[in-house]
Amino acid sequence: MNTVSTAATPAALPRERFDFSPLALLAGLALLALPLIGSASSWATLTLAGLAMGLIVFIMASGLTLVFGLMDVLNFGHGLFIALGAFMATTVLASLSGLVHSPDLSANLLAVGTACLVGMGVAGAVGLAFERVLVRPVYGLHLKQILITMGGMIVGEELLKMQYGAQLVPITPPEGLRGALLFGDVALERFRLLAMVVGLAVLVGLLWLLNRTKLGLLIRAGVQDREMVESLGYRIRRLFIGTFVAGSGLAGLGGVLWGLYQQGVTPQIGAQLNVLIFIVIIIGGLGSTFGSFVGALLVGLVANYTGFLAPKLALFSNIALMVVVLLWRPEGLYPVARRAG
Amino acid sequence: MLKTLLSHDLPRSRVLAALVVITVLGLLATPFLFPGTKPMNVAAKALVFIVLVASYDLLLGYTGIVSFAHTLFFGIGAYGVAIASHRMGPGWDAVLLGAGAALLASLLLSLVIGLASLRVKAIFFAMITLAVASAFLTLASQLSEFTGGEDGLNFKVPELLRPATVFLDEPWFGVDVDGRLLSYYGLCAAVTVLVLLMLRIVNSPFGRVLQAIRENAFRAEAIGYRTVVYRTLSNVLAALFATLAGVLLALWLRYVGPETAMSFEIMLDILLIVVIGGMGTIYGAVIGSVLFVLAQNYLQDLMRLAQGPLADVPVLGAMTSPDRWLLWLGVLFILSVYHFPTGIVGKLRAPPVSPRSPPPEGAAAGLGRPGAGRTRRS
Amino acid sequence: FGQGKDLRIAHVYSKSGPLEAYGKQTHTGLMLGLEYATGGTMTVAGRKIVVLEKDDQGKPDVGKNLLAAAYADDKVDLAVGPTSSSVALALLPVAEEAGKILLVEPAVADSITGEKWNPFIFRTGRNSSQDAIANAVALDKPGTHIATLAQDYAFGRDGVKAFREALKSARLVHEEYLPTTTTDFTAGAQRLIDKLKGLPGRKIVFILWAGAGNPFKIADLDLKRHGIEIATGGNILPAMTAYKQFPGMEGAAYYYFGMPKNPVNEWLVARHYKQFKTPPDMFTAGGMTAGIAIVEALKKTGGDSKTAKLQAAMKGLKFQSPKGEMWFRPEDHQALQSMFHFKIKVDPAFEWGVPELVREIKPGEMNVPVRNKS
Amino acid sequence: MLQTQDLTIRFGGHVAVDRVSCAFHPGTLTAIVGPNGAGKTTYFNLISGQLPVSSGRVLLNGEDLTSLSAPQRTRRGLGRAFQLTQLFPHLTVLENVRLAVQARCGLGLRLLSVWLSHRALIDESMVLLERVRLAARANDLAASLPHGDQRKLEVALLMALQPKVYLFDEPTAGMSVDEVPVVLDLIRELKREGKHTILLVEHKMDVVRELADRIVVLHQGALVADGEPAAVMASAVVQNAYLGVAA
Amino acid sequence: MSPTLLKLAGVHTHIGAYHILHGVDLEVPEGQVTMLLGRNGAGKTTTLRTIMGLWPHSQGTIEFAGSKHRQSTPEIAQQGIAYVPESMGIFSDLSVAENLLLAARQAKRLQDLDEARLNWLFGLFPALKTFWQYPAGKLSGGQKQMVAIARALIEPRRLLLIDEPSKGLAPAIVQNLIEALRELKKQQTTVLLVEQNFAMAKALGDRVAVMDDGRVVYTGAMQELAEDEGLQQRLLGLSLGAHQ
Numbered sequence A: 001m002n003t004v005s006t007a008a009t010p011a012a013l014p015r016e017r018f019d020f021s022p023l024a025l026l027a028g029l030a031l032l033a034l035p036l037i038g039s040a041s042s043w044a045t046l047t048l049a050g051l052a053m054g055l056i057v058f059i060m061a062s063g064l065t066l067v068f069g070l071m072d073v074l075n076f077g078h079g080l081f082i083a084l085g086a087f088m089a090t091t092v093l094a095s096l097s098g099l100v101h102s103p104d105l106s107a108n109l110l111a112v113g114t115a116c117l118v119g120m121g122v123a124g125a126v127g128l129a130f131e132r133v134l135v136r137p138v139y140g141l142h143l144k145q146i147l148i149t150m151g152g153m154i155v156g157e158e159l160l161k162m163q164y165g166a167q168l169v170p171i172t173p174p175e176g177l178r179g180a181l182l183f184g185d186v187a188l189e190r191f192r193l194l195a196m197v198v199g200l201a202v203l204v205g206l207l208w209l210l211n212r213t214k215l216g217l218l219i220r221a222g223v224q225d226r227e228m229v230e231s232l233g234y235r236i237r238r239l240f241i242g243t244f245v246a247g248s249g250l251a252g253l254g255g256v257l258w259g260l261y262q263q264g265v266t267p268q269i270g271a272q273l274n275v276l277i278f279i280v281i282i283i284g285g286l287g288s289t290f291g292s293f294v295g296a297l298l299v300g301l302v303a304n305y306t307g308f309l310a311p312k313l314a315l316f317s318n319i320a321l322m323v324v325v326l327l328w329r330p331e332g333l334y335p336v337a338r339r340a341g
Numbered sequence B: 001m002l003k004t005l006l007s008h009d010l011p012r013s014r015v016l017a018a019l020v021v022i023t024v025l026g027l028l029a030t031p032f033l034f035p036g037t038k039p040m041n042v043a044a045k046a047l048v049f050i051v052l053v054a055s056y057d058l059l060l061g062y063t064g065i066v067s068f069a070h071t072l073f074f075g076i077g078a079y080g081v082a083i084a085s086h087r088m089g090p091g092w093d094a095v096l097l098g099a100g101a102a103l104l105a106s107l108l109l110s111l112v113i114g115l116a117s118l119r120v121k122a123i124f125f126a127m128i129t130l131a132v133a134s135a136f137l138t139l140a141s142q143l144s145e146f147t148g149g150e151d152g153l154n155f156k157v158p159e160l161l162r163p164a165t166v167f168l169d170e171p172w173f174g175v176d177v178d179g180r181l182l183s184y185y186g187l188c189a190a191v192t193v194l195v196l197l198m199l200r201i202v203n204s205p206f207g208r209v210l211q212a213i214r215e216n217a218f219r220a221e222a223i224g225y226r227t228v229v230y231r232t233l234s235n236v237l238a239a240l241f242a243t244l245a246g247v248l249l250a251l252w253l254r255y256v257g258p259e260t261a262m263s264f265e266i267m268l269d270i271l272l273i274v275v276i277g278g279m280g281t282i283y284g285a286v287i288g289s290v291l292f293v294l295a296q297n298y299l300q301d302l303m304r305l306a307q308g309p310l311a312d313v314p315v316l317g318a319m320t321s322p323d324r325w326l327l328w329l330g331v332l333f334i335l336s337v338y339h340f341p342t343g344i345v346g347k348l349r350a351p352p353v354s355p356r357s358p359p360p361e362g363a364a365a366g367l368g369r370p371g372a373g374r375t376r377r378s
Numbered sequence C: 001f002g003q004g005k006d007l008r009i010a011h012v013y014s015k016s017g018p019l020e021a022y023g024k025q026t027h028t029g030l031m032l033g034l035e036y037a038t039g040g041t042m043t044v045a046g047r048k049i050v051v052l053e054k055d056d057q058g059k060p061d062v063g064k065n066l067l068a069a070a071y072a073d074d075k076v077d078l079a080v081g082p083t084s085s086s087v088a089l090a091l092l093p094v095a096e097e098a099g100k101i102l103l104v105e106p107a108v109a110d111s112i113t114g115e116k117w118n119p120f121i122f123r124t125g126r127n128s129s130q131d132a133i134a135n136a137v138a139l140d141k142p143g144t145h146i147a148t149l150a151q152d153y154a155f156g157r158d159g160v161k162a163f164r165e166a167l168k169s170a171r172l173v174h175e176e177y178l179p180t181t182t183t184d185f186t187a188g189a190q191r192l193i194d195k196l197k198g199l200p201g202r203k204i205v206f207i208l209w210a211g212a213g214n215p216f217k218i219a220d221l222d223l224k225r226h227g228i229e230i231a232t233g234g235n236i237l238p239a240m241t242a243y244k245q246f247p248g249m250e251g252a253a254y255y256y257f258g259m260p261k262n263p264v265n266e267w268l269v270a271r272h273y274k275q276f277k278t279p280p281d282m283f284t285a286g287g288m289t290a291g292i293a294i295v296e297a298l299k300k301t302g303g304d305s306k307t308a309k310l311q312a313a314m315k316g317l318k319f320q321s322p323k324g325e326m327w328f329r330p331e332d333h334q335a336l337q338s339m340f341h342f343k344i345k346v347d348p349a350f351e352w353g354v355p356e357l358v359r360e361i362k363p364g365e366m367n368v369p370v371r372n373k374s
Numbered sequence D: 001m002l003q004t005q006d007l008t009i010r011f012g013g014h015v016a017v018d019r020v021s022c023a024f025h026p027g028t029l030t031a032i033v034g035p036n037g038a039g040k041t042t043y044f045n046l047i048s049g050q051l052p053v054s055s056g057r058v059l060l061n062g063e064d065l066t067s068l069s070a071p072q073r074t075r076r077g078l079g080r081a082f083q084l085t086q087l088f089p090h091l092t093v094l095e096n097v098r099l100a101v102q103a104r105c106g107l108g109l110r111l112l113s114v115w116l117s118h119r120a121l122i123d124e125s126m127v128l129l130e131r132v133r134l135a136a137r138a139n140d141l142a143a144s145l146p147h148g149d150q151r152k153l154e155v156a157l158l159m160a161l162q163p164k165v166y167l168f169d170e171p172t173a174g175m176s177v178d179e180v181p182v183v184l185d186l187i188r189e190l191k192r193e194g195k196h197t198i199l200l201v202e203h204k205m206d207v208v209r210e211l212a213d214r215i216v217v218l219h220q221g222a223l224v225a226d227g228e229p230a231a232v233m234a235s236a237v238v239q240n241a242y243l244g245v246a247a
Numbered sequence E: 001m002s003p004t005l006l007k008l009a010g011v012h013t014h015i016g017a018y019h020i021l022h023g024v025d026l027e028v029p030e031g032q033v034t035m036l037l038g039r040n041g042a043g044k045t046t047t048l049r050t051i052m053g054l055w056p057h058s059q060g061t062i063e064f065a066g067s068k069h070r071q072s073t074p075e076i077a078q079q080g081i082a083y084v085p086e087s088m089g090i091f092s093d094l095s096v097a098e099n100l101l102l103a104a105r106q107a108k109r110l111q112d113l114d115e116a117r118l119n120w121l122f123g124l125f126p127a128l129k130t131f132w133q134y135p136a137g138k139l140s141g142g143q144k145q146m147v148a149i150a151r152a153l154i155e156p157r158r159l160l161l162i163d164e165p166s167k168g169l170a171p172a173i174v175q176n177l178i179e180a181l182r183e184l185k186k187q188q189t190t191v192l193l194v195e196q197n198f199a200m201a202k203a204l205g206d207r208v209a210v211m212d213d214g215r216v217v218y219t220g221a222m223q224e225l226a227e228d229e230g231l232q233q234r235l236l237g238l239s240l241g242a243h244q
């Protein structure tokens, strides 16, 4: 075989190292808050609560960032799936009132687990329809995606109003998940503990799926050149549908938890979260799962710290956080190498 | 003469020309053709939206920038007049000062937004503006000292424009000749001037560069256009026109509130009108606004008429209830995005397809390029 | 009186938009009120009452245009509504310009009958001061320490101000304001705990909150360990589901169907159960009050709907409502009315925490300030 | 005269262009050759300002351009035609060229005149289109042109700028055999005018042999040979690393 | 002559409103290299895309290995067909390694890739090894082309469809590519190759088909065409000497 002299070629280039600085930012922020807050127990309460809130938001945001990162689809109708999940929680918990009111924690968890599964399932199923009817024709066209998914959201919200009415539908969370665990003067709401567990499970699952399996690669490749992936012998349509369904399902899961947290659901519950979730995924780097995780934790912590230290500013804490992060890293904490734009 | 007024950008389609003429005449004759408060209010809203939407099209259709902060400038204009009139008392000095201050504020703000964030990727810009707009909306309801908070501001306009000012004792062709009528025709005149001005800008050498940047910013840079300068300028111009639209709105409504001038819903309406009318054409803004505002105001009435026979059918009855008009607006929204990929004007103007040259790859793909810094060579 | 023409009333309210649920209750109530007061004939002094529904979508500009058109094009004799306070404030000048009456129900902002008021405005709904003062009266005991938790905007601050001014014996130790968009109440709760925990006597967090977000979440931080109680005003029934977690919680309510004892309320409850299989809610009662007030005023004028006549008739008009007797006080046309001090009881038969009547707070006990200029 | 002094760019640890110093004179056509990934396109990107340098300088007639942006350099007289065609796809062929002429004349910030009233620009554009034999398609959208015509339009945009320095990056890449001569004729014509500095990246050796006055060889980012075409082509480094003849 | 692996009979293809292929008849014998030549716009790329199912054909039949061709692109590819498109189809966000991993349908992880085959590819295209973990989108034009070709060669396939592989490649690499395709031919791989570079066509081709205006206008042995300059002039508009 014909060889070109390769003696002088540079050594194989190392893969990019994992970037720890955003995590350091997170830790630094928490440490900085400690002296400002003064009391260690207050600090711990706020920090734990903030992290848990961050994880709930992460679950909701993960679906959106997943769909954007893999499929390049910006789903402004994401909130609809959150609302769906929350409404499913009302239905399921109402029909499982035996389990809900049982003093046995495992029965409570069973009820919540069922609600989560149903919420994910229904949101996923509606996501399937959403993808087929609305999103499919506008792959690759950002502006149209924005418009169409918003249209879908309006229609969905109105349909929810038809089904459930416009007023607040209350959810009663199970006995065992109310109240707080006390460690000395530090309080951690039980429900937040559950949310933390679920959130971490989602994170680990997603990271494994995306980075350790071929599936993630395939979908990313499919966004860039769909024909080529098909020419390599893969059925990309199924993968895309699967991704969208998964994204919607995650929103549904987040919605169940959010509804339980809020203890009540309105059709607008998802739409009200839109800006928050967008901020989280922008901070994270649009499309990066781990980025949205760190972004969500930051948002959770900053909200609690400013809420405690300077409640007046809490209103703008998210925006300020976004601006600061973007000044530091204009493409978010974990920028996703992006095709064209 | 007409050509110069229209900056040589003629409708280029008989049907479109007819539509434009009908629209203009219809708006001009509304007080006489459809007497009553509601038709005049609807027509006035359509007029304000023409300016607002056309100014947004300057950004979206011509420059390819997706911004969600456009209502911010609309709101600044409206609040400018409202706050000035409220604090200084009604009068032309208050109107002028309010409008001037609002223009200045918009100029500075759009300059900052443009310079600070037009360098980031298009989709980032869109989402950042969304967050900024929501922050300002909150701010407007927080600063209740100035803005009246959630409740907004009610204020009085100069004497001349008030309904109580009557010019002729007798109605003229069945219409009261009062301050309201004067306001309406003042609005018509202002809108005409602003629209013609924007038509001129998009047909100037500058406007052509904006389109080039939208098409291929990388190439525009490589032939010597500093895209940041052009993008920022286009951002500023769009903001100023939106501010003027806000001024007009405030003068007509004599009320301003956060929901009325700055809400995300209005942003959505603007986006939709641009798409329905056709991006990248000022005529699209004119026709789209009128159609949309009509639909928005009369859809409920129409549904009330249509519901009669369906009222008792279980699901359909609920779906066609006039209270669910938003549902159908949403459906219309979706359908129009699908079926008018190039908008009404695009559809009417579409040139006959020449047999040999292949169609531009995804002519509708124009929508798919939200502009800023999209293409980068490998 | 000879005007055989129909009497036209415009009801401007949120048939769609965020306050849709409230608006629809009001409308049901209004129609029931007209029915009750006319003895089911829907005619007063020989004039048939026609109600035109106008959907303001919760938007002030829409409401403004609708009301102007209703007065001018539909030639209505008077108007009722709207649901949202910001729409109401936009409607006030329209009524003044048209020179026709607007009966405000249920928008609550103080300024409607305060500095933005004009002589064409009457209000059957309670204003937010009345709400806050009633709550203050209910909680005002010596040795009590109270902290407030309210939304950080004019509405929340005005409410707390009225509350504060009405307290005589109890001590207000802290006012906590949180953004209207708050979802995580931990920080606020922690601040409230820090402020209250060391104090002696009864410790209460009074919550004044309307709209999104669930401030009762603060209870999840286990306030009881510091002996802190929660108090709040009444609400619509679905929202009172959350009260189930707080047996013994006290506050003052505008209306709960089980509390007022009078024939009007009995009729309303029976009629509502019959028609809708559910009890009437607070906005239904409000709507009914408005309906009754209109009919009573017209009876007084003998069916004359000229604005001046109506104005004169309504000033000081006394009438019976589901909440008992009310009257429009002449200074600002605000209807003075009873409020109800309640204590929450958990009754498995109801989805919501049931507010049990502690006592009726009569209008005389509440010193509701007159705030309009005139 | 275009000069690069120790021009270098690093991407992470990878040095794509490594201390390249070279001067190019008006009236000569210099071919730049080298294996794939040698850094030819990147070198062009550094010269025309599409990429920021890591170190080194770019000088045009003694003026330091290193800190200027791409549009500023264009206006100083650097013109570029890209390896991958870069056009304004949904504008007409005429408008593509007219925009380039307008850029050269600096009329872009005119807000209140109508573009059609600037007749001179349109006339000049038509003349140019005639030169590249595209006049007949002036009113078609650029996207509708066949590949070869698009390459010619790419070259026309460059010519409209009337730069002092022409940078051609594989102008015939992916072009069919019978279209290659059209573009080569254009370059020949420019060369004949004798006052332009022309740089040409090309893998087709016969083209290089025919057109080049001088050949510069890049290998792994570094300049490894520079001189008369015949001598350079015969050198060991070209034979080994590039043509792969000696195996 | 060896049996036919791929057979097109009377294939018509429309793109949107345009009728591009007007009845293409083409036979690709197994184990040989068939060259598809023709002027610009003759329909070569369209023919390959039609075979891959990327454009649907409106008339005519395509047979692969004696049975009727599948409809959907993934199924067609799974029969053992690899395709190198004219536009390369690089996944620019993914690394070179990941690009190849996707092309290797048998492998689940990088470790599963056949090492001998990989080393052979590294020999052909040394840049692949150097830039193994590099995002493919940041490679130079020629390097991308190498990745595109390597993807088709990473696993054995029955039929290779290759569209203008030599464009943008340095002469040395073109030599390597010619060698590699010869080697594959020895292993009974069938190749259908579109190429503008006549020297390369001559060096590799067994059979040749020339297209014009959406039809195959000439088929024969490569040898014949290579020796007949008049025929070349008539069919391709070039004489041998011009820009090889």
Ligand SMILES: Nc1ncnc2c1ncn2[C@@H]1O[C@H](COP(=O)(O)OP(=O)(O)OP(=O)(O)O)[C@@H](O)[C@H]1O
Pocket (backbone or CB within 6 Å): B378, D011, D016, D034, D035, D036, D037, D038, D039, D040, D041, D042, D043, E138, E139, E140, E141, E142, E143, E168
């Ligand atoms: N933006 C970038 N980021 C990282 N590496 C890059 C970038 N641009 C180019 N490179 C690397 O720099 C080297 C030189 O690339 P360049 O495109 O200049 O090569 P070339 O000489 O033009 O090759 P070809 O003949 O294949 O076009 C390549 O190894 C490429 O991977």
Ligand SMILES: Nc1ncnc2c1ncn2[C@@H]1O[C@H](COP(=O)(O)OP(=O)(O)OP(=O)(O)O)[C@@H](O)[C@H]1O
Pocket (backbone or CB within 6 Å): B358, B359, D146, D147, D176, E015, E016, E018, E020, E038, E039, E040, E041, E042, E043, E044, E045, E046, E047, E086
């Ligand atoms: N997407 C498309 N839309 C319309 N026409 C097309 C499209 N793609 C190709 N064509 C037309 O089909 C014809 C054949 O194109 P094809 O790409 O198959 O030619 P080719 O033989 O591969 O040419 P080349 O040598 O330039 O690659 C051309 O006239 C071309 O203009």
Ligand SMILES: [Mg+2]
Pocket (backbone or CB within 6 Å): D040, D041, D042, D083, E140, E141, E142
């Ligand atoms: Mg190159």
Ligand SMILES: [Mg+2]
Pocket (backbone or CB within 6 Å): E044, E045, E046, E086
């Ligand atoms: Mg081809």
